[in-house]
Amino acid sequence: MFVKLADHLNSGLRKVPVWLVYALGATLPFWYLYLGLTGGLGVEPIKALEHELGELGLQALILGLAVTPLRAITGVNLIRLRRAIGVLTFFYVAAHLLVWLVLDVQILSEIWKDILKRPYITVGMAAFILMTPMAITSNNWSVRKLGPRWRKLHKLVYPTAALGGIHYIMVGKTWEAESLIYMAVILMLLGWRVYDSRKKQRSRAIHQGNSARPA
Template sequence: MTLTDRINQAARRLPAWPIYIVGVLLPVWLFWQAASGALGVDPIKALEDRLGLWGLKLIVAGLCVTPLRRFAGVNLIKYRRSLGLLAFLYIVLHFLTWLLLDLGLRWEQALGDIIKRPYITVGMVGLLAMVPLALTSNDRAVRWLGSARWQKLQKLAYLVALSGGVHFLWLVKAWPVEPFLYLGAILGLLAVRMIPKRFRLAA
């Protein structure tokens, strides 16, 4: 049996719900660490960064699902909804950490930053684009919209990923490697979607 078969077989047996449990426990754990000093002397920044980065990781993971199926025959599609919803949770918490803890509810400055600072504007675009995705992430919404329209709406995920990658790269000083790797991965995962369907390799 090939590795692909093994993964697919395991995926058929393993349900998606444990991902939600672990995924919800992570922010609780991060918050507890931040409050107890385990994240260093600047816990607000540490919490903000970690939540944002975990959100971005999940977005990238979600983008991997389709190419994995198409080019490697690995079918993890039943987990994609949980990845997307958790990404939304983390990005909302990332935003709330910024607004409530970092800016301490300085509304004027927060609003000014969202409008004036391109990297924050881009981040907000990404967050807002996740809202319709989260709202339509249930079977009822799929039925209500119809599969074709729902599929089309899900393309917003590409905008979310691009916004997230650009937001990360744009906020750093100097040029560290990590944000380039994330944006590169996102661009790569979007690019493989443009390969014409006749090159389908899936088993």
């Protein structure tokens, strides 16, 4: 039954144009901006906008990290949308950073001080820096140009996700359930990656051992 459901979902997902994912995904920050301008984000709209965009970026990052485990465990295949998810993740995080720079801090001389003085900002900036080369190389030309190095470069998503989860916890300044749940999901997804990698290594070792035996 679940296999049939996954097949139906995959059939529907294949009909979704990738450009539509980009278009719909790109509207979300503007929707939150509209809410902020019209009073829909409460009495501190800048802080709320900053928070919503940051959380949206973290959710998209987790979704991108979950694509491979989701296919392996459930059969639901989001691989053709993974690049769009990754680019949108960067867009959300860049918008989050822009709100902090332009609307929150405003004074340029204070930005570097905040990065150095506030650990949660330091961690967040580190995640953004790691994310940037992945966003820049999220195109077919880079895949062809970099070859096998492209996959190695995009493994930066793992430390990026960990830093993103830590940043979200630190922003709250208390042990909030929501931020801990996000971090737990990130750790589970990273743990699955480690498990899957070791499983494949064992499988290759067994296969090579069998191939080396004389007939």
